[in-house]
Amino acid sequence: MTKLSSRDEALRIIETFDALPTKRKVEIFRDLSPEAREELLEVASRPWEIVRQISEEEIYFTIKSVGRDKMPALIAMTTGEQLRHLIDMDSWTKDFFDPAAASQWLKIITSIGEEKVLQFLETADPELNVMILNGLIRVSVRDPDIDHLEELDQFPTFTLDNIFFIEFNGLIPEELVKTFLSAIYKWNPEYYYTLVQQMVAGVDPRTEEMALKWRRARLADKGFPDFDEALEIYSFVPREAISLADRESWQLHSDDDPRTQEVLIYPLVALNDDNLFKKSLDRVMDPDERQRLLVQLAHLANKVMVADVKDPGSIGDLKNSIKKVSGYINICLEEIGRANIEKAIEAVESNHMEMLFRRGFSLVAELQRLALKFVKQLPGGVENSGHPLGFIIKGLLQKRPVFTSVSTDGPKSREFESMSDLKLIKGMINKKVFEENWELL
Numbered sequence: 001m002t003k004l005s006s007r008d009e010a011l012r013i014i015e016t017f018d019a020l021p022t023k024r025k026v027e028i029f030r031d032l033s034p035e036a037r038e039e040l041l042e043v044a045s046r047p048w049e050i051v052r053q054i055s056e057e058e059i060y061f062t063i064k065s066v067g068r069d070k071m072p073a074l075i076a077m078t079t080g081e082q083l084r085h086l087i088d089m090d091s092w093t094k095d096f097f098d099p100a101a102a103s104q105w106l107k108i109i110t111s112i113g114e115e116k117v118l119q120f121l122e123t124a125d126p127e128l129n130v131m132i133l134n135g136l137i138r139v140s141v142r143d144p145d146i147d148h149l150e151e152l153d154q155f156p157t158f159t160l161d162n163i164f165f166i167e168f169n170g171l172i173p174e175e176l177v178k179t180f181l182s183a184i185y186k187w188n189p190e191y192y193y194t195l196v197q198q199m200v201a202g203v204d205p206r207t208e209e210m211a212l213k214w215r216r217a218r219l220a221d222k223g224f225p226d227f228d229e230a231l232e233i234y235s236f237v238p239r240e241a242i243s244l245a246d247r248e249s250w251q252l253h254s255d256d257d258p259r260t261q262e263v264l265i266y267p268l269v270a271l272n273d274d275n276l277f278k279k280s281l282d283r284v285m286d287p288d289e290r291q292r293l294l295v296q297l298a299h300l301a302n303k304v305m306v307a308d309v310k311d312p313g314s315i316g317d318l319k320n321s322i323k324k325v326s327g328y329i330n331i332c333l334e335e336i337g338r339a340n341i342e343k344a345i346e347a348v349e350s351n352h353m354e355m356l357f358r359r360g361f362s363l364v365a366e367l368q369r370l371a372l373k374f375v376k377q378l379p380g381g382v383e384n385s386g387h388p389l390g391f392i393i394k395g396l397l398q399k400r401p402v403f404t405s406v407s408t409d410g411p412k413s414r415e416f417e418s419m420s421d422l423k424l425i426k427g428m429i430n431k432k433v434f435e436e437n438w439e440l441l
Contacts, residue, residue, distance in 0.1 A: 018045045026053045030265045034065040041073045057222060057298055061266035064090075064315040070106060074113045082124035083116075085222075087124070088215050088393075089313045091132075097208055099135030100171065105258040106132055117183040126191070127211035130198050136177050138167040139199040139343040146273040158187045161176045164196045184306035219312065223299025232308035236365065237358040242336060243350050244343070267297040270322040275418065277330040280344040289349065289355075301325050308400055320415075327417040328360030329353065334419040335363060360416075364401050367422050371396050374429040389428050396425060 017025065041047040051059070052072065059082045061072050063071050076140045078086065091102035109120050121129070139154050141177075142163050155165035158178060166181065168174045185192045191302055198207070216224075224230075271278040284290045301321040302312065310317035317438070329348075333356065337343030347356065371393050375382050382393050386407030395404035395413050402413040416422070 014043050018118060022049050025050050025288065027051050029054070032283075034062045035337050037062055038066065038074055041077065047073075048077040051079045051082075051155045052079060054082075055173075055264045056082045056348065058266055060086055061315070061318070062087050065316070068104070072108070074117060075108060077110060080119050083120060083161045084218070087128070088377065092212075092215065092310055097131055097211070099131070102128075102132045103136055103171050106180060108138070109129055110176040110183075114179075114183050119186055121184060121187060121191075123292055123388075125211055126194065126212045127207045127214070130195055130203055130207050131211060133181075133195060134199055134203050136169060136171055137199070139182075139196045140167070141197075141200045154222060160192070164193075164200070166196075183198055191225065219302075222305055223302035224312055225303060227306060227309075230303045233300070233307055233354060233358060234304050234361055234365075235358060237355060238362070239335070239359070242332065242347060242355060242359055244336075244346050264291060264294045264298060267294050267301065267322050270319040271326045275330040275350070276339065276341070276344050277326055278331065278332045279341055280291060280348045282348065283341065283345050292342070293348065293353065295327060299324070300353050300357055324415040325353070325357055328358075328364070329356040329416045330417055331360035332356045332365055363395075363419075363422060364416055368396055368401060370426065371429055392425060392428065 012265055017028070022026075025044070029040060032040060036428075041050070044050070054062075055102060059074070063074060063086065067085075068075065068291070070172055075083075075086075087102065087105050091098055091105060093101075109116050122153075142155070142165070158166045162184065165265075167176055181192070184195065198204070216226075220226075268278075268281070269280070281290070281293060284293065301318065301324075304321040304324055305312055310316075310321065333344040336347050375393060375397075382390055382397075386413070388404075391404045391406050391411040395402045395411075401416070403416045403425075404411050404413045406412075
């Protein structure tokens with residue numbers, strides 16, 4: 001009886017959910033864990049209506065958090081743009097194409113069905129398809145001047161036209177590659193011939209260059225600029241550059257991506273619940289304003305990954321970059337109003353996230369200069385600063401400074417998170433305090 005009641009209750013919950021307007025369904029989906037999102041899509045009616053409202057970045061974060069092999073339902077419902085973004089992010093390691101990762105995506109797409117294969121073909125760059133297939137098959141072509149029967153023994157057995165013969169390398173199941181090739185041939189024979197002819201001759205190095213060019217162009221729209229542009233996030237910003245002006249007047253000059261209709265919530269996952277920045281975001285009630293800020297936060301984290309030479313396709317690097325952005329913005333907000341939440345909210349709504357980040361980093365850069373001055377005045381340099389100060393200064397003076405704490409387990413480094421980190425180091429490198437403490441050692 002208990003099992004029956006539980007089943008009936010589950011059915012009632014599902015029916016209630018299905019009766020909700022799409023906007024409310026999306027809100028519920030947004031607040032679920034990645035694992036629960038997959039389960040919801042498996043039982044909801046018309047689940048694709050929810051998926052279409054989710055940003056490409058959010059889809060990627062959800063799938064990478066759980067594992068692509070564990071989320072077939074979600075992948076099956078992705079739009080062409082969402083699918084392309086998944087492959088853009090996951091088939092390259094930095095700027096180098098990863099044939100093994102790309103082939104696994106081909107395996108998933110083909111396993112879903114022909115409709116998904118056609119969606120992929122219509123979305124993917126031809127250069128990408130050539131590189132994927134080049135890692136899966138070898139193509140031989142029949143000589144038209146030689147009797148076909150005499151050549152049969154020399155060629156692989158699979159062919160779609162008795163002209164081009166395909167040999168498989170076994171990276172993914174042979175039947176799936178055959179299905180993919182057959183779908184291309186049936187969809188557009190000329191396109192099929194264009195692909196296999198390139199493989200017979202040998203893939204031109206310019207093919208990968210073009211595929212990378214298209215990928216970079218698309219990722220630039222997601223906040224992944226080129227390296228030189230990304231480095232601008234580490235340029236100095238003075239205190240007076242941070243405005244507490246009226247938010248609405250500032251928004252008139254905003255050049256942010258207006259895609260507020262798409263759900264983007266993953267940046268909140270990595271934020272510290274206790275810091276002033278997270279508390280400020282939690283107090284922003286307007287959904288469009290909140291979404292605008294989250295888009296800025298996501299794009300800023302992407303810039304940090306480029307500037308710090310991290311892998312855009314790594315979920316770990318993404319989370320760490322979001323935490324770094326959060327820490328520096330939090331430092332800026334604490335400088336403005338200490339623990340004053342109202343001032344913090346005003347600053348968040350009145351300034352671009354990048355300006356807040358740069359001001360937070362500028363405060364750390366100023367601390368770096370103080371540390372350098374301290375070390376120059378110290379006989380023997382940083383090596384003579386003692387324990388644990390030596391480890392702390394070395395972390396601070398790195399090109400990308402980190403906060404180092406020292407315990408019985410040894411030194412551990414992390415990103416700067418609050419003004420208390422800066423105050424602690426500033427107190428330790430005070431010459432008078434240092435000399436007094438040194439005499440006590």
